[in-house]
Amino acid sequence: MTTKVLLATRNAKKLEELRRILLKRGLGDITVLGLSDVDEFPEAPETGATFEENALAKAYDAAMATGLPAVADDSGLSVDELNGMPGVLSARWAGQHGDDEANLRLVLSQLRDTPDERRGAAFVCAAALVVPDREEVVVRGEWRGTIIREPRGTNGFGYDPIFVPEGEQRTSAELEPSEKDSASHRGRALRSLLPHLRDLVHD
Template identity: 55%
Template structure:
């Protein structure tokens, strides 16, 4: 069965494909770059769940395929849970991962590491062309370090250390990160729901 992930992000697509392969599920996972382009909606909701649904609904309507979409980001307690849904645009529209990371590091420069508690949040939405919808949310708790470490992952991974770890997410192997990540947990739960749904 074909399952479309509403993203152009090759790393997110790779994560979903690894989970599908690891769980030996009967899905062929496609990304947006493998299908004809369609007008993509603005992500203007105030919640991760709302933005994920915007994307999955638009994708299913445009392609006629069952669609998954995620919206994810980082919440920093010292910043009143920001960047939140603005995580990908924290340094401004079109900002690079590096620009967003640099801004967050600068904003936390005068704080103690023990106070830099944070979490990654992921909401995954499923929309079927028949109108069926389902949304799941997962988090990964941890704290932020001041100096980026590691070359794996993306986004804020180089400064995020998950609870129980001493390495940043960017120092973990893809398999290690998938096992504990917010997106990995949300995607696995969604795939299990799809299997039960039949």
């Protein structure tokens, strides 16, 4: 018997990432659904001051609306020289939500005069699991690296083409999906949820 878990996103790449992680960890009997697989429900805007607040709010809304265990994440780029910004504003840093190219170009413009040694950054992800009437848990994953001056690579999305992880020469957008899963902020956060997801299967 399979267990259904709702990942509160319409992002196909996020869905595939969680499915790959579950399969790799022997949890292939969990079926991951996305928002396009369930009836529409009102989704509250992301108004939290932290990644954790936004992730928990999204997971709670999804779980209450559908009755399914729900996972949600909120993630973004934290740039040292920009005092941790764009942070929770990462997806709309240039003004329009989801305009990856504009967001990326704005960050590069803001760092134009910043020397290489001060271009440190981290991808941050908070992931929340809400099981109706039972459990709420929020975890966090971080992936340190530096911001380069011109985009490279076509894998991934968002700020991946300008982020080089620590210990790497390639950008996040030049890594293979399996490599990214094992190292990325979202991969780290989602793996922290695995014991709680495993409990759903064994109930």
